[in-house]
Amino acid sequence: MTVYRVNPELDLVLERTVDVAPELVWKAWTTPELLVQWFAPKPWTTTSCEIDLEPGGRCNTTMRSPDGDEYPNTGCILAVEDGSKLVFTSALAAGFRPQLVEGGFPFTAVISIESDGNGGTRYTATAMHADASSKKQHEDMGFLEGWGLTLDQLVEVVKSL
Amino acid sequence: MTVYRVNPELDLVLERTVDVAPELVWKAWTTPELLVQWFAPKPWTTTSCEIDLEPGGRCNTTMRSPDGDEYPNTGCILAVEDGSKLVFTSALAAGFRPQLVEGGFPFTAVISIESDGNGGTRYTATAMHADASSKKQHEDMGFLEGWGLTLDQLVEVVKSL
Numbered sequence: 168m169t170v171y172r173v174n175p176e177l178d179l180v181l182e183r184t185v186d187v188a189p190e191l192v193w194k195a196w197t198t199p200e201l202l203v204q205w206f207a208p209k210p211w212t213t214t215s216c217e218i219d220l221e222p223g224g225r226c227n228t229t230m231r232s233p234d235g236d237e238y239p240n241t242g243c244i245l246a247v248e249d250g251s252k253l254v255f256t257s258a259l260a261a262g263f264r265p266q267l268v269e270g271g272f273p274f275t276a277v278i279s280i281e282s283d284g285n286g287g288t289r290y291t292a293t294a295m296h297a298d299a300s301s302k303k304q305h306e307d308m309g310f311l312e313g314w315g316l317t318l319d320q321l322v323e324v325v326k327s328l
Numbered sequence: 329m330t331v332y333r334v335n336p337e338l339d340l341v342l343e344r345t346v347d348v349a350p351e352l353v354w355k356a357w358t359t360p361e362l363l364v365q366w367f368a369p370k371p372w373t374t375t376s377c378e379i380d381l382e383p384g385g386r387c388n389t390t391m392r393s394p395d396g397d398e399y400p401n402t403g404c405i406l407a408v409e410d411g412s413k414l415v416f417t418s419a420l421a422a423g424f425r426p427q428l429v430e431g432g433f434p435f436t437a438v439i440s441i442e443s444d445g446n447g448g449t450r451y452t453a454t455a456m457h458a459d460a461s462s463k464k465q466h467e468d469m470g471f472l473e474g475w476g477l478t479l480d481q482l483v484e485v486v487k488s489l
Contacts, residue, residue, distance in 0.1 A: 171384075171423050222383060222407055223332075245406070245424050246383055254384075258419040258426040258434070262332050263406050265419040265434040265458040273419070273426040297426040 171254075171277050171293065177302050179294045181314045186287045189280045191325040193250045196278060202228070205320035208313050220247055225261035241266060245275070253278040272301035290318065332415075332438050334454055338463050342453045342475045350441045350449045352486040354411045357439060363389070366481035369474050381408055386422035402427060406436070414439040433462035451479065 258273035404420035419434035
């Protein structure tokens with residue numbers, strides 16, 4: 168099993184415990200019909216989601232701004248440990264094809280979902296970057312606030328199931 | 329199993345049949361002590377090789393020019409189908425961390441090793457690119473000639489085992 172080495176100089180980490188079961192958090196991340204309900208921080212919305220849940224599979228979403236502008240994101244699934252870990256990157260598209268990220272930076276996300284031993288989930292989302300300036304750019308875009316807010320939305324969605 | 333879709337507009341493909349067994353071709357690709365003997369087209373040499381043969385594992389080589397200048401290359405293993413397929417990329421470093429390719433282009437290589445039904449190997453090396461200009465740049469650098477030449481060297485090395 169690959170070890171993901173967090174580098175504080177390069178990476179951003181959101182770590183939280185939430186009071187919903189790990190199985191539901193996994194389901195929210197891997198079921199497109201659920202993901203579109205929580206993935207964008209409101210008032211943004213997610214208008215489409217395609218996930219092929221295997222290494223090399225596509226991992227595509229489209230977000231819509233409050234003004235109605237659409238922003239497609241394409242990526243590639245790198246690793247799937249059923250129920251516990253999902254790894255994807257924007258450095259590659261489906262089938263592991265490299266893709267260029269115009270005017271931005273590529274990142275790899277490691278979503279780690281573990282039991283907190285008390286019915287809830289210990290949730291860790293790590294964004295790995297190539298260099299410190301990519302990390303800073305992502306941080307300044309509000310990664311921690313945004314991913315924290317969408318985690319709250321995820322919890323709300325799965326509680327309503 | 330991930331399907332690798334070759335796109336003639338974006339990809340370069342070297343396809344050859346060689347008269348050595350698939351097991352030996354696989355061994356030459358996955359054993360650092362063998363890889364350094366054939367990986368660089370002579371008179372270039374390969375001075376080091378580190379491969380962790382699992383998804384997320386490192387895939388690093390250093391080449392030395394005839395003038396003695398060293399060129400390190402880092403990459404990441406994406407997929408391993410034992411004995412038959414090896415996929416790695418220069419868009420990521422070990423642990424799936426994105427890496428920026430300065431003054432160049434990232435590519436993903438798919439090495440396919442099959443029996444030719446006659447004791448030899450049907451060998452296909454595909455280089456996948458993000459765009460047509462990356463393909464052209466790789467082509468102009470002599471991808472097909474270089475990878476063909478090093479395949480000859482690989483055959484020579486494994487015949488001497």
